[in-house]
Amino acid sequence: MNNQIIFYPGTLDEKDGKFIQMGNKCKSCGKTSFPAVELCPFCCSDNGEKVPLSTVGTVFSFSVTRVPVGPYKPPIIGAYIDLPEGTRVFGQLQANEEELKTGMKVKVETGVLWTEKDGTEVLGYYYVPVETKHGGAE
Ligand SMILES: [Zn+2]
Known part of the structure; x- marks a missing residue:
């Protein structure tokens, strides 16, 4: 099994x-x-606890990068996702560009973001569109 690390400690x-x-x-x-x-x-208190975040949110804004950035291959979609608890999360959105729109529902997934040359798998989170029923008015 390959060595695995988390992209940003504490996020997962x-x-x-x-x-x-x-x-x-x-x-x-x-x-x-x-x-x-x-x-x-928000208030500078150190009286907090780690909690799991909601897994489904809404796209507040996004942008598409069309050049490679580090290990990411274009098109790279960066998005701000609003969660029901009021938290705005920045993350990568894996979706077809044609279906991108603000307000779309997305869900978080976790997995391998990329593999380093030494075989180390870098784990993190990203968002994918929530399956929607086709047909009917929305
Ligand atoms: Zn606070």
């Missing part, structure tokens, strides 16, 4: 063999932030 926790995207819930002001950091970005 492993539970029952699956990776879960984690945020920080502040016990002082009640707001949730991502990534989990020691001090709440």
Whole structure:
């Protein structure tokens, strides 16, 4: 088995063999932030706990990069995703460019983002469109 590392420590926790995207819930002001950091970005309290984030969110904004960036191959879609708990997460969106639109529902997935030359697999999160039923008015 290849060596595996997490792209950004603290963004994912492993539970029952699956990776879960984690945020920080502040016990002082009640707001949730991502990534989990020691001090709440809203009220500077250090009284928080790591919590799993919602797995489905809405695209607030996105942009498409058409040149390679590091290990990523174009087109690279960077997006801000709004989660129900009020947290805005930046991440990669894996979707067809034709279907991109603000307000679309997306879900988080975790897995290998790329493999280093020494075989190390770099794990992280990304978003994919939520399957929608075709036909009918939306
Ligand atoms: Zn706070």
